[in-house]
Amino acid sequence: MKHKIILITALALMSFSSAAFAQTATTTTQHQSDYNYLAAATIVGIAFMLFMVIYFGNIEGITAGAPKRAKAWSKLKDMLNRSVPIEKEKDIMMDHEFDGIKELDNTIPPWFNILFYGTIVISVVYMLNYHVFKINGLSAEEYNDEMKVATMQREELIRTGAFINENTVKLMQDEATLNEGKTIYSANCSACHGPAGGGLIGPNLTDDFWIHGGGIVNVFKTVKYGVPIKGMVSWQNQLNPKQLQAVSNYVLSLKGTNPPNAKQPEGDKYTDSTSVKTDSLKTGTQKADTTTKK
Numbered sequence: 001m002k003h004k005i006i007l008i009t010a011l012a013l014m015s016f017s018s019a020a021f022a023q024t025a026t027t028t029t030q031h032q033s034d035y036n037y038l039a040a041a042t043i044v045g046i047a048f049m050l051f052m053v054i055y056f057g058n059i060e061g062i063t064a065g066a067p068k069r070a071k072a073w074s075k076l077k078d079m080l081n082r083s084v085p086i087e088k089e090k091d092i093m094m095d096h097e098f099d100g101i102k103e104l105d106n107t108i109p110p111w112f113n114i115l116f117y118g119t120i121v122i123s124v125v126y127m128l129n130y131h132v133f134k135i136n137g138l139s140a141e142e143y144n145d146e147m148k149v150a151t152m153q154r155e156e157l158i159r160t161g162a163f164i165n166e167n168t169v170k171l172m173q174d175e176a177t178l179n180e181g182k183t184i185y186s187a188n189c190s191a192c193h194g195p196a197g198g199g200l201i202g203p204n205l206t207d208d209f210w211i212h213g214g215g216i217v218n219v220f221k222t223v224k225y226g227v228p229i230k231g232m233v234s235w236q237n238q239l240n241p242k243q244l245q246a247v248s249n250y251v252l253s254l255k256g257t258n259p260p261n262a263k264q265p266e267g268d269k270y271t272d273s274t275s276v277k278t279d280s281l282k283t284g285t286q287k288a289d290t291t292t293k294k
């Protein structure tokens, strides 16, 4: 039956492609050559399966029924085993016997020799590949390559500020940081805090008084997580950690600038390194919050 052939072919295709995909998931992305090997291995596997189905399955055999196919399989089995048929066993019987167990002088089965010579062939291919032509790197070289890539990825993460959070945020009052912060402030914050930080809907950011604590850590946290119920937006989805750090530093740099029409101070007077404040924010660690009551 034709659909039987189609079924076998589909099964073969599925098993080989799924094996290839399982492999792909575990290989590292930078080894493009691995994909080529996988593709080649998949094609060879499929070709092999098709050959098995067409040659040994014997398409007419399948359509005509089981006997021919069974014959083809037993032919293959004989070819791989080459054992002496039972009725001729006495010809190769060796003349020793122990507890009724007798030994036969069979030839070494071809399947065993194929495996044995196969290992030799593979070892030559392996040696040429890894040690003579060095097409593929040895484990140590692969390790070094991966370390190189990892270092580059880490540097990129540091550059974009992925490691900056409320535990690592730094007080940085250099010009580049403040300029970046000012740009971010003008675009996102001035509508509520005033163009110079004197306060509009939001509180004055230029005085010594803070509702949620001053200092880089508290300000960073307020900007990052916001105070949604009081109308202060959480900025962590709009600004990346480096930008949060820059704008927080810019806010701190406004201290004492006394812009015109500034709002009255709100909150508590903040000085660095004093008692731990019970934080009104839900998130983050509280260790770094320090403030003094007026």
Ligand code: HEC
Residues within 6 Å of the ligand: 184, 185, 188, 189, 190, 191, 192, 193, 201, 202, 203, 205, 209, 210, 211, 212, 213, 219, 222, 223, 227, 230, 231, 232, 233, 235, 247, 248, 251, 266, 267
């Ligand atoms: C939609 C208006 C709005 C915008 C936009 C806004 N804020 Fe606020 N902000 C507020 C309000 C309102 C508060 C006061 C929250 C409270 O009373 O708890 C506040 C509080 C703060 C505080 C805490 C002040 C304190 O006394 O503890 C900081 C710091 C702050 N904002 C910085 C920023 C920065 C930086 C931006 C821009 C990235 C920004 N805000 C954008 C409305 C806003």
